[in-house]
Each structure stands twice: as structure tokens, then as C-alpha cells.
Amino acid sequence: MASPEAQAGPSRPLPPRAPGSPVFLTVEMQAGGEPLRVVPPGGLGPLEPPRDLPLLARRRLLLELPELDAARRLLMHEPRGHRDMYGAALVPSELPGAAFGALFVHNEGGSAMCGHAVLCLARFALDYGLCPPPPPGPDQAAAAAVVIHCPCGPVTAFASWDGQRSGSRVRFHSVAAFAAATDLTVDVPGYGKVVVDVGYGGTFYAFVSADRLGLDLSSSRIRDLVDAASAVTEAVKAQFKVHHPEIEDTAFIYGTILTDGKDAFSDEPTSNICVFADAQVDRSPTGSGVTARIALQYHKGLIQLNQTRTFRSSTTGSLFTGKAIKETKCGDHNAVIVEVSGESFYTGMSTFTFEEEDPLKYGFFLK
Numbered sequence: 001m002a003s004p005e006a007q008a009g010p011s012r013p014l015p016p017r018a019p020g021s022p023v024f025l026t027v028e029m030q031a032g033g034e035p036l037r038v039v040p041p042g043g044l045g046p047l048e049p050p051r052d053l054p055l056l057a058r059r060r061l062l063l064e065l066p067e068l069d070a071a072r073r074l075l076m077h078e079p080r081g082h083r084d085m086y087g088a089a090l091v092p093s094e095l096p097g098a099a100f101g102a103l104f105v106h107n108e109g110g111s112a113m114c115g116h117a118v119l120c121l122a123r124f125a126l127d128y129g130l131c132p133p134p135p136p137g138p139d140q141a142a143a144a145a146v147v148i149h150c151p152c153g154p155v156t157a158f159a160s161w162d163g164q165r166s167g168s169r170v171r172f173h174s175v176a177a178f179a180a181a182t183d184l185t186v187d188v189p190g191y192g193k194v195v196v197d198v199g200y201g202g203t204f205y206a207f208v209s210a211d212r213l214g215l216d217l218s219s220s221r222i223r224d225l226v227d228a229a230s231a232v233t234e235a236v237k238a239q240f241k242v243h244h245p246e247i248e249d250t251a252f253i254y255g256t257i258l259t260d261g262k263d264a265f266s267d268e269p270t271s272n273i274c275v276f277a278d279a280q281v282d283r284s285p286t287g288s289g290v291t292a293r294i295a296l297q298y299h300k301g302l303i304q305l306n307q308t309r310t311f312r313s314s315t316t317g318s319l320f321t322g323k324a325i326k327e328t329k330c331g332d333h334n335a336v337i338v339e340v341s342g343e344s345f346y347t348g349m350s351t352f353t354f355e356e357e358d359p360l361k362y363g364f365f366l367k
Contacts, residue, residue, distance in 0.1 A: 017353045022046060024075060024352040026087075027124060031116035031170075031344040032284025032318035037075055037087040038124055041100060044089055047071035054094050055101040056249050059151050062089075063109050070362045072105040077363030080352055083107050084280050088117045090130075093149035099131040101149040107365060108277035112250040113152040113202025115172065115287010115320075120344040122146045122157035123166040133161045150175075152202040152250050171341040172287070176330035177201045177295035180242055188213075188235040191228065196236060196256075200244070200330075201291025201338065203254040205274070206236045209261035217260050217271050217314040222281065225314075229256040229275035245331020255280075257289045260314075263296070265303045269310040269319060278367070283318070284342070285311040290322040291338040298324045298336050305336075318342075 014023060022045040027038040042048070047068055049058035062068045076085045086106050093101035102121060104111040125131045125146045134142040143158045144166075153175040160167035180198040188194045196208040210217050213228045233256045244250045255276025262270040272293070274286040282289075290311050297303045308323040324336040354361040 014351065015353050016355075018356050021353060021356065026075065026350045026352070027128075027346065028348040028350060029120040029124065029344055029346055031119040031287075031342055032313055032320060033316035034116045034282050034284035035084075035086055035347075036117050036120045037081070037085060037350070038120065039075065039087065039089040040128065041090045041092070041130070044071045047074075048089070048091065051092055055091065055103075055149055056151055056247070058091060058101075059103055059110055059249070062103055062105075072110070073363045073365075074354065074361070075352065076105055076107055077365045079360070080363060083278075083365060083367075084283075086114070086117065088114070088121060090121075095147075095149050095154055098147045098149040098154055099125045104151070106277045107280050111151070111203055111254060111276075111288075112247070113150050113155070113175070113288045115202070115289070115291060115340050116282070116284045116342070116344070118148055118150070118155055118157050118172045118287060119170040119340075119342050121148055122159040122170045122172065123168070123344055123346075126159055126161055126166040133163075150202065152247060155202070168343045168345055169341070170344055171339055173325070174291040174338040174340065175202050176328050176333075176335035177291045177338050178330050178333035178335040179296050179299035180204060180333075181240060182296065182300065184236075184240060186232070186235045186239045188231050190231060194232065194235075196232060197296050198236065198240065198242065198253070199292030199296040200250075201288040201293070201295060203250055203288050204242045204252065205254055205289055205292050206232055206256040207259060207293060207296065208232055208256065210258040211261060213258070215258070217258065217273060222315065225258055225273055226275050226279050226281060229258050229273070230279050232256040233275070245333065257286065257293065259293070263293075263300070263302050265297075265307055265309065269312040271312045271314045273314045281315065283313060283316050285313045285318060285320040287320060287340045287342065290320050290340050294322045294324050294338045295336050299334070
């Protein structure tokens with residue numbers, strides 16, 4: 001990509017800044033209403049983790065070293081972002097065949113997997129030349145396979161290509177997804193004993209029907225849903241130890257997904273809301289959540305292979321679809337590969353700078 005100064009151009013000069021001060025260029029996207037701030041390869045400049053480390057080691061450094069975590073805070077928090085901003089920094093991958101590695105960041109830290117981001121990044125990879133486009137098919141746009149190295153492992157996404165640009169409809173095949181626990185009873189302060197499921201779709205979520213908490217997805221206030229989901233997350237973290245047999249970096253409860261309880265197979269959409277990280281609300285149906293929820297439904301015998309379910313975000317009404325396409329194993333877990341489909345769109349580009357004397361140059365976060 002062109003340098004920051006070249007992209008700014010003579011008609012769009014950059015704001016005054018100290019010589020050598022970093023400039024951050026981002027591409028803005030969304031899937032299902034959930035934002036994605038894409039930082040292209042090399043876009044973190046001096047705040048980027050060392051390039052010669054494996055992806056998981058770079059993720060740890062980005063989250064643990066204050067001087068590197070400054071990049072996340074600068075781009076996610078106010079005044080450049082907001083408490084529900086989401087981002088992906090693209091870095092080199094050590095995996096053969098991967099277009100790039102993705103470091104997912106949010107208001108609290110980083111995730112192991114992000115489905116809505118993958119739906120966006122597949123398009124970005126094609127449109128920005130990070131992977132070769134396929135030759136067009138005779139009757140319709142060909143589908144390009146884009147391997148994205150996520151912290152949970154390689155994920156293959158498929159985006160259409162008409163010879164000039166990618167199409168908005170994208171799908172991806174997940175890592176091995178499984179049920180970590182079903183009908184688990186946890187004591188949730190303020191709500192009593194609550195029965196939840198825990199599923200893995202690249203990251204671990206607790207799942208519970210909203211009505212078990214005295215709430216309704218369609219009529220309850222968002223604040224009440226967020227408070228309840230956050231309380232469930234903390235209770236599960238305290239009372240249930242998650243474990244991943246292959247990637248221990250993913251062994252944490254990322255959040256809670258409140259559902260409408262309609263888990264049995266149906267052609268009608270089922271709704272949910274995902275609350276993750278520090279009470280952050282996903283505007284989309286949540287790609288990794290769809291993955292985990294499909295794995296739970298398959299584990300319970302509620303759906304069969306290649307039965308497509310539609311998932312609706314209770315906040316925006318946006319839709320993703322999901323289906324289990326293949327059985328597999330993950331350690332001792334019976335697992336499935338899940339295909340998730342949705343639409344992603346570009347919303348703009350941003351150029352961020354900062355002044356060294358600005359006391360809020362690395363952002364702030366209001367709770």
C-alpha cells in the first residue's frame with residue numbers, strides 16, 4: 001500500500017505532528033452492523049509486535065506490553081473509536097498458505113477468533129491484493145479461497161470475485177467447534193441458579209435463553225440484557241474451567257450469548273445477542289457464536305449435517321447462516337466444522353495521527 005503521505009495527497013495534508021510521529025491508516029468495514037477497523041500489514045508501525053515471532057506470541061506481546069497495547073487503545077478507544085469498536089491488525093503468518101495473520105482487538109484486549117471480521121477480511125484480502133484472485137467462472141463470479149491465520153488456527157473464507165472487485169456475500173469454514181459443557185448449573189448473583197451451555201467456535205461462549213433470566217430479547221432494554229449476560233460470564237468464569245486440548249491461549253470465556261431458546265431445527269430465524277469482553281455488544285449475529293451454537297445444537301441432536309439455520313441479531317436484525325458440514329475431533333471432543341455465511345461491506349477509510357503532548361493520545365475508555 002502507498003505511504004501515509006502519498007495516500008493523504010496534496011489536497012488532503014496530514015495534520016501537524018512531530019517529525020517521525022506514526023500515522024495509522026485503516027480501512028473501515030462492517031458485517032451485520034458490527035464494525036471492523038482493519039489495520040493493513042505494517043500499519044501499526046513502531047507499535048507492531050516483532051515480525052519474526054509466531055502469531056500467538058505476537059498476540060501475547062500485543063496484549064501484555066503497555067507500549068504495544070497502546071496501538072489497541074489508540075485505535076479502539078475514544079476519541080478515535082468507542083467502547084464497542086472492533087479491529088483487526090494484519091500481520092505476517094508463519095503458516096504456509098495463509099494470506100496473513102489476524103490479531104483481533106476490542107475494548108478490553110484481544111480475541112482468539114472473530115467471525116464477522118473474517119467475513120470482512122476475505123474481501124479485503126482480494127481487493128487489496130493480499131491473495132491472488134481466481135479466474136472468473138463462465139457464468140458467474142468465481143469464489144476465491146482465502147486462508148486467514150487466526151489465533152484459534154487457520155480459517156478458510158470464500159469470497160466471490162468478478163474480475164475487478166469482491167462481492168459482499170462471504171462464507172467461511174471454522175476450526176473444529178465443540179460442546180464444552182451442556183446443562184451446566186451456575187450460581188449467578190442477582191439471578192439465582194441458571195442452567196447454561198458452553199460452546200467453542202474458535203473462542204468459548206456461555207449460552208443461555210434470555211427467559212431463564214427473566215428477560216425477553218425483543219422487549220427488554222439493551223442495558224438489562226448486557227447486565228445479565230455480563231453477570232453470567234463472570235459466574236461461568238468463576239465456576240467452570242474451560243480447556244482447549246490444542247491451543248491453551250483460547251481457554252477463556254469470551255462472553256455470553258443470550259438466545260430466544262429456539263435451538264431445535266427450523267427454517268425460521270433464531271435470535272441472539274452476544275455480550276463479550278468488557279460488556280461490549282456485538283451488533284451482528286456473531287460469527288464465532290454462530291459456530292459454537294451450531295456445534296451445541298449438533299451435539300444435542302437438534303440438527304443434522306448440512307441443515308442450514310439462520311441467526312438474527314436482536315439488536316440490528318442482521319442475519320448470518322450456519323451449518324455443520326463435517327464431523328471431526330478436537331482432542332477427546334467430538335467436533336464439527338461449521339460453515340458460516342453473511343455479508344460484509346466497506347464503510348470508508350481513516351487516517352489517524354497523534355501529538356506527543358496530548359495527554360489522551362492513546363485514548364480513554366468510559367464505562
